[in-house]
Amino acid sequence: MIGPYRSLRVGTRGSRLARAQTELALAALRRAWPDVSLEIVVITPAGDRDKTTPLTILGGQGVFSKELHQALLDGRVDLAVHSVKDLPSELPEGVVLAAIVARSDPRDALVSRDGSRLAELPLSARVGTSSRRRQALLRAVRPDLDVVDIRGNVDTRLRKLDQGNFDAVVLAATGLHRLGWAGRVTEYLSPDTFVPAPGQGALGVTCRADDEELRKLLGEVHDPIAGLAVEVERAFLRAIGGGCQTPIGAYATVGGGQVTLRALLGDSALKRLEWRQVTVPDEQAVAAARVLAAELKAALGIEEVVRP
Structure with missing residues (x-):
């Protein structure tokens, strides 16, 4: 026992x-x-x-x-x-x-460098995510985006964003919340379209x-x-x-x-x-x-x- x-x-x-x-x-x-x-x-x-x-x-x-x-x-x-x-x-x-x-x-969250929402990102903006699901969804919604792979933990990805390597990154909202980064979220992506993992x-x-x-x-x-x-x-x-x-x-x-x-x-x-x-x-x-x-x-x- x-x-x-x-x-x-x-x-x-x-x-x-x-x-x-x-x-x-x-x-x-x-x-x-x-x-x-x-x-x-x-x-x-x-x-x-x-x-x-x-x-x-x-x-x-x-x-x-x-x-x-x-x-x-x-x-x-x-x-x-x-x-x-x-x-x-x-x-x-x-x-x-x-x-x-x-x-x-459970939602995905967009964090952009200049505060632009997904629809507002400039033409050919560089967006980082390691998820094939997110890559496919981003390309479906914005075919012009340059969607590229990004590795590293949440802090590392945010640092890469801030250093200008990306215009935006897509991350799990819950991870941002649990690390105290909720204030960095630019836009929560609707699960109706961006169906979560x-x-x-x-x-x-x-x-x-x-x-x-x-x-x-x-x-x-x-x-x-x-x-x-x-x-x-x-x-x-x-x-x-x-x-x-x-x-x-x-x-x-x-x-x-x-x-x-x-x-x-x-x-x-x-x-x-x-x-x-x-x-x-x-x-x-x-x-x-x-x-x-x-x-x-x-x-x-x-x-x-x-x-x-």
């Missing part, structure tokens, strides 16, 4: 954002388990070690979580905290997403699948509304197949016994995008997400998504 003298080792990435998010999760855990000692263990994944190679080349999905999951399976940590959008569509065997602790603003804004905790006691305890900090939304979005991601080179968006809202799922899929060349939306009762939402994925793949003539 977890008693007053047991400690749990919590795995996290070492970036300022990851540590800030882990502290949010730890606060929830401490409220639920006031007598349990929580020890932070910093794990450095491949995506943090290599900050220059484009993510599509570096290895795609799991590049920010693989080492954390290996630490779980090796017994070096007992649980791990993640931005859910960084999790692969399929978790490693023996690892489960046991709790969604919180979900904040599956799980964007959600804070998740993984643990070993066979640790039934810990899974039960994590249920005490699980947000069931956010959890259902994330479950539906990730069901869509799994049904697509989840390649890092393919633009994929999924955003679910939950209320009144119903789930509305807005989904996006593009081709690997970033030339075509398809959107769909469906509203169904809660209990039908996961199945509806799979159907929506099949419809979008058929619309684009995609049999398998492109993987790096």
Whole structure:
């Protein structure tokens, strides 16, 4: 049993954002388990070690979580905290997403150097993002833009913007908020058009699948509304197949016994995008997400998504 003298080792990435998010999760855990000692263990994944190679080349999905999951399976940590959008569509065997602790603003945010909104950016403005989804959406809305890859943590990307390397960057709103940079946001991009990545804004905790006691305890900090939304979005991601080179968006809202799922899929060349939306009762939402994925793949003539 977890008693007053047991400690749990919590795995996290070492970036300022990851540590800030882990502290949010730890606060929830401490409220639920006031007598349990929580020890932070910093794990450095491949995506943090290599900050220059484009993510599509570096290895795609799991590049920010693989080492954390290996630490779980090796017994070096007992649980791990993640931005859910960084999790692969399929978790490693023996690892489960046991709790969604919180979900904040899921939207993408534009930060421009001169305060211009997206529609106001000058012709051929240089916009930085590492996300294929954001690249495709930016090109769909503003084909004239020079959309280029950018790597580095949030602070690094803002510094590159301020140094004049870019006219604007697109980042996750929740990351800017959690780091105290909300005042830098020029424009929040509507999720109706800029459909967020599956799980964007959600804070998740993984643990070993066979640790039934810990899974039960994590249920005490699980947000069931956010959890259902994330479950539906990730069901869509799994049904697509989840390649890092393919633009994929999924955003679910939950209320009144119903789930509305807005989904996006593009081709690997970033030339075509398809959107769909469906509203169904809660209990039908996961199945509806799979159907929506099949419809979008058929619309684009995609049999398998492109993987790096």
